[in-house]
Amino acid sequence: MNEYHLSKLFSKPKDGEYVPITFVEFRQRLVGWSPELRRSMYVEREDDKEKLKRIREVNVMTAINHISGRTSSIELTDEEKLQFEEVYSDFLKKGGQLMYTRKKLGARTVSFFELREAEKRAIDTPGKSLLSDRM
Secondary structure, eight states: OOOGGGSSTTOOOOTTOOEEEEEEEEEEEEEEEETTTTEEEEOOSGGGGGGOEEEEEEEEEEEEETTTTEEEEEEEOHHHHHHHHHHHHHHHHHOOEEEEEEEEETTEEEEEEEEEOOOOOOOOOOOOOOHHHHO
16 A cells, blocks of 8 residues: 555545644644645745735644654644644543544545554563473
């Protein structure tokens, strides 16, 4: 299975694909559409606003993507951020693993977060003993 699209800076999992993440921080950023470049761009300086259309404020979540081992950025609406904060508060109480996916709701695709129980990583191993003691 090709998981390249899950390990990029802006990972976009398909419906049903999950990316394990670790939350780092939230930042408010201004973003606008650049007709010249034909893509969205972050507003870094005030004079950038003149070149951009549909300027809006977004919540940018920085998280560690466990598939790639690098940091990823996830743009969230206010509703998606509230859903994440609910899941994150459960994570702080119970522990586990934060999972990021995207779900199709009507014509829109929204970011969605889940909390999964942590898998057991430690395996019970027998203690050290002498071979003569075992026989």
